[in-house]
Amino acid sequence: GAGVSQSPSNKVTEKGKDVELRCDPISGHTALYWYRQSLGQGLEFLIYFQGNSAPDKSGLPSDRFSAERTGGSVSTLTIQRTQQEDSAVYLCASSRRLAGVTYEQYFGPGTRLTVT
Amino acid sequence: GDSVTQMEGPVTLSEEAFLTINCTYTATGYPSLFWYVQYPGEGLQLLLKATKADDKGSNKGFEATYRKETTSFHLEKGSVQVSDSAVYFCALTSTPGTYKYIFGTGTRLKVLA
Numbered sequence: 001g002a003g004v005s006q007s008p009s010n011k012v013t014e015k016g017k018d019v020e021l022r023c024d025p026i027s028g029h030t031a032l033y034w035y036r037q038s039l040g041q042g043l044e045f046l047i048y049f050q051g052n053s054a055p056d057k058s059g060l061p062s063d064r065f066s067a068e069r070t071g072g073s074v075s076t077l078t079i080q081r082t083q084q085e086d087s088a089v090y091l092c093a094s095s096r097r098l099a100g101v102t103y104e105q106y107f108g109p110g111t112r113l114t115v116t
Numbered sequence: 117g118d119s120v121t122q123m124e125g126p127v128t129l130s131e132e133a134f135l136t137i138n139c140t141y142t143a144t145g146y147p148s149l150f151w152y153v154q155y156p157g158e159g160l161q162l163l164l165k166a167t168k169a170d171d172k173g174s175n176k177g178f179e180a181t182y183r184k185e186t187t188s189f190h191l192e193k194g195s196v197q198v199s200d201s202a203v204y205f206c207a208l209t210s211t212p213g214t215y216k217y218i219f220g221t222g223t224r225l226k227v228l229a
Contacts, residue, residue, distance in 0.1 A: 004159065031215060042120070043160075043205065043219035050215065091159065097215065105217065107152075107159035 004108035006092050012114045013082055021077040021111045025094030032075050033105065034067055037089040050097055082115045118143045118210045122220035129196055129227050137191040137223045139206035147208040149182050149189040154203045196227045
């Protein structure tokens with residue numbers, strides 16, 4: 001079946017503009033994650049959605065970052081008033097999720113964001 | 117807090133050489149340990165995992181053993197191929213069932229023909 005898809009694959013924006021990044025998880029996966037991968041850094045956890053529960057936003061670096069997940073499926077990560085330090089690859093992952101069990105995360109190819 | 121430390125890359129090897137990529141961790145509780153691989157232009161994908169001490173994860177000729185006494189999960193392969201060129205990430209979840217993964221910084225492997 002189809003994997004996790006993300007769009008756009010590349011985004012170049014000017015400092016101060018808002019951007020929206022989209023993630024389509026694998027059908028039936030109730031858990032969805034956003035990570036940020038900066039050059040020379042590991043994956044930085046941003047936000048986690050699980051079903052209808054309140055998301056874990058503890059990894060969002062500032063209030064310029066927000067994310068939503070509509071209908072338990074597609075998710076959008078929004079960065080307002082982008083800064084140059086926001087330049088990174090933004091990765092989305094999804095997994096099955098049952099209480100007490102950790103399943104493999106399936107990653108999308110990422111969106112490379114460049115803020116000029 | 118929990119953390120993962122990987123050896124810095126890039127690692128450059130000739131085809132058929134032996135590979136070791138070191139990974140050590142600090143964690144409270146009993147973590148599950150993972151190796152993910154990212155091939156050029158693709159998303160991360162799970163390579164192997166181990167969920168308890170002394171477990172050995174293996175896949176595609178790669179192996180890693182969960183060593184609680186040394187808090188390590190080193191990745192090994194006896195004979196690398198050019199197609200193994202990728203970035204390898206060590207990761208953990210701090211307690212069983214938790215959703216929050218901690219990733220290392222990644223190690224780039226380049227295999228020359």
